[in-house]
Amino acid sequence: MGSALSQKYIPPMAILIILILIHSAPATAASLDDRTAYEVLQDYNFPVGLLPEGVKGYDLNIITGEFSVYFDYTCSFEHNHFHLKYNPTVKGSISNGKIFGLNGVYEKRFLLWMEIDQIVRNGDDIVFSVGALSSAFPVTDFEMSPQCGGGGVGKLRANPFVSLYRGS
Secondary structure, three states, rough: OOHHHHHHHHHHHHHHHHHHHHHHHHOOOOHOOOOOOHHHHOOOOOOOHHHOOOEEEEEEEOOEEEEEOOOOOEEEEOOOOEEEEEEEEOOOOOOOEEEEEEEEEEEEEEOOOEEEEEEEEEOOOOEEEOOEEEHHHHHHHOOOOOOOOOOOOOOOOOOOOOOOOOOO
């Protein structure tokens, strides 16, 4: 008799758990259709400037937080005191104030591009983690989405070993 009673209450309990999971996610599946990747980023307590301009689309599993963001091409830019590069597809998982398991985003350190593993919102700072190393930047550095190739990245530099002189 005890098992028949517990079976009667399992479906409502399962429904309750599902409803709690759905409502605890920042956005529902229906509302994601109308939201940009930048707006969804804000739902998770991140500034829009973590993503450069030019996002062509994104996928987000609102239960697990797994996501993919799509660009037409590799995007790199320099802003204030950091250099970032985004592959055409960026993947990872997101929760409130934390992006982890990140693939496809790089920070230039010591003349090398190193893949960022994790991004955390820590109060008024954004912290990038590259293995055991981390860098903190003010959230205000990310208030606006940067343009790819802006701030000097992609500009031609003069080669000191090539003469521009043309004799007559």
